[in-house]
Amino acid sequence: MKIKALFKATCSAATVLALLSSPVWARDFSKLVILHTNDTHGYVEADAQSCGLSVLPAIKKKYEDKGYQVLLLDAGDATQDNQLANFSKGEFIIKLFNELGYDAMTIGNHEFDFGKKVLQHNIATAKFPIISSNIIENSKLLLFAKPYTIIEKGSHKIGIIGFTTAETRTTTLAKNIEDLTFLRQDQLVENTQKLINQLKTEGCDLIIGLGHLGNDIKNEGFRSTDLLENVQGIDIFIDGHDHDTNNQEIGRTLLVETGDHSKNIGLIHYEKGHFVGDLLEVNQCQTYAKDGKIETLIKAEKDKIESKLNKVIATTAFEIDGTREPGNRTYETNAGDLITDAMLWKANEKLKKQGLKADLALVNGGSIRASLKKGKITNSHIKAMLPYENDLYMVTVSGKTLLEILECSTSILPRPIAGFPQASNINYSVNTKVPYESAGNYKNSNYKKPKNLGARVSIGSINGKPFNLKHNYNLVVTKFILTGGDSYDALKDPKNIIKQVDLKAEISETLIEYLQNRHHGLVPLQYEHSQNRIKIY
Numbered sequence: 001m002k003i004k005a006l007f008k009a010t011c012s013a014a015t016v017l018a019l020l021s022s023p024v025w026a027r028d029f030s031k032l033v034i035l036h037t038n039d040t041h042g043y044v045e046a047d048a049q050s051c052g053l054s055v056l057p058a059i060k061k062k063y064e065d066k067g068y069q070v071l072l073l074d075a076g077d078a079t080q081d082n083q084l085a086n087f088s089k090g091e092f093i094i095k096l097f098n099e100l101g102y103d104a105m106t107i108g109n110h111e112f113d114f115g116k117k118v119l120q121h122n123i124a125t126a127k128f129p130i131i132s133s134n135i136i137e138n139s140k141l142l143l144f145a146k147p148y149t150i151i152e153k154g155s156h157k158i159g160i161i162g163f164t165t166a167e168t169r170t171t172t173l174a175k176n177i178e179d180l181t182f183l184r185q186d187q188l189v190e191n192t193q194k195l196i197n198q199l200k201t202e203g204c205d206l207i208i209g210l211g212h213l214g215n216d217i218k219n220e221g222f223r224s225t226d227l228l229e230n231v232q233g234i235d236i237f238i239d240g241h242d243h244d245t246n247n248q249e250i251g252r253t254l255l256v257e258t259g260d261h262s263k264n265i266g267l268i269h270y271e272k273g274h275f276v277g278d279l280l281e282v283n284q285c286q287t288y289a290k291d292g293k294i295e296t297l298i299k300a301e302k303d304k305i306e307s308k309l310n311k312v313i314a315t316t317a318f319e320i321d322g323t324r325e326p327g328n329r330t331y332e333t334n335a336g337d338l339i340t341d342a343m344l345w346k347a348n349e350k351l352k353k354q355g356l357k358a359d360l361a362l363v364n365g366g367s368i369r370a371s372l373k374k375g376k377i378t379n380s381h382i383k384a385m386l387p388y389e390n391d392l393y394m395v396t397v398s399g400k401t402l403l404e405i406l407e408c409s410t411s412i413l414p415r416p417i418a419g420f421p422q423a424s425n426i427n428y429s430v431n432t433k434v435p436y437e438s439a440g441n442y443k444n445s446n447y448k449k450p451k452n453l454g455a456r457v458s459i460g461s462i463n464g465k466p467f468n469l470k471h472n473y474n475l476v477v478t479k480f481i482l483t484g485g486d487s488y489d490a491l492k493d494p495k496n497i498i499k500q501v502d503l504k505a506e507i508s509e510t511l512i513e514y515l516q517n518r519h520h521g522l523v524p525l526q527y528e529h530s531q532n533r534i535k536i537y
Contacts, residue, residue: 029270036266038075038240042085043261051285058288069153075240076108076212089114106162107132108212131162134183159199163211174483184222196233214242247277309380314515316523320372325416328365332534336422342514347476360425361476364486366418386508390478396499399469407450409487419487427460429535442489
């Protein structure tokens, strides 16, 4: 769809006003049920903590047998993270969603993690529309995907508009979103209102926002609440992205979200003239039978993965903590220590041939996606912990630049931040009682440059020596960080990079080598607990 057409007014102001003033509760949706998921990230199996997705057919059938029309929707981040998603670069998940009968899905930020071509292939594979209304391909002046879909359920004509967070710019590799712009703030509001008006004129009696926006404070201006406070006519907004649960009304809009990893199934029904959001939690999901065909598909994919990745590479006598929050996005973990030590070891193995030596290593906590349980560690476990194919680099930076990236990447602590710097060979502290003062946003970023270096972060030592703001340091990072991902915007500026060396090493393979070659297949006891490299107070 051309941008020009997207912004074209499709009805008179008087008609729009009349349509928007007709409240949703004046219509009868008593025989409509909406099931929804978000941020499943390939975690589609049921367990003690999660509903999984194989119960969906039984839930749908329960309501259909009672005469309900059932709509099944997903709010994004379905095709990346767990090996059930990563092994096929998301294609298996799309095929699974086809079998489950999803009616629509929006594009999440992590749908881009395998690149645009893979995402376009997955969109083509889907037997349901995968939509987003706010991603523009700059060179073509076209929308990247269909902005909305219209679905008829019984007598109802339902318009569904897709949304993708503008934070995608900093949560995937820059090369994956080249030539794309994500509408935000006023542009997002204006575009959305025009789409709502258009759907009303096309006869839709229910408007649903299917969004991957979330409500993290750092994304002010393009959160779902920001949007809903500035548009009229969205009856239901199904959200994702921040891995939270939500069930509230913003004006006349019901805003809901299920959490993550299929822990809950969202259910929306119509009661006493308005929509009500419920969560089916794991104990309720366990009362439904698992669909045999879906279970067989999942098992077959698991067997295929295990046949490729079931080699045992190490054992551990304790758990390596890969939790999200509280965890790798809020404080130092033993996983962060282990991974960054492996990065530093690998870098120095490579650099000694060039007469160089790395001083420290950093990895963003958001790249650590799963724990390593006590016992045997396989390739599959490592790939689940570090699912992003992330190459390693050594960069020489000044002490000033290093302090700047630590300030920015801890800026919203004690709230979770994906950029949280897990670290090796450095001791630093963060005083969260001191407000983070900003010198304005980095270019093309939602992260803010620190106004006062050293106001919140204090670096004690690097490589066993006192930190010096004027010294240069050889820092090991991933390509994701080097290209400004997750709050590391200062490294995008070429003026801040004194020297750069491609280490020709990938992070998950580096961890495997570290465990096998450096520690002979046994995780050392020193990693049973975190090692007090980082203090948060």
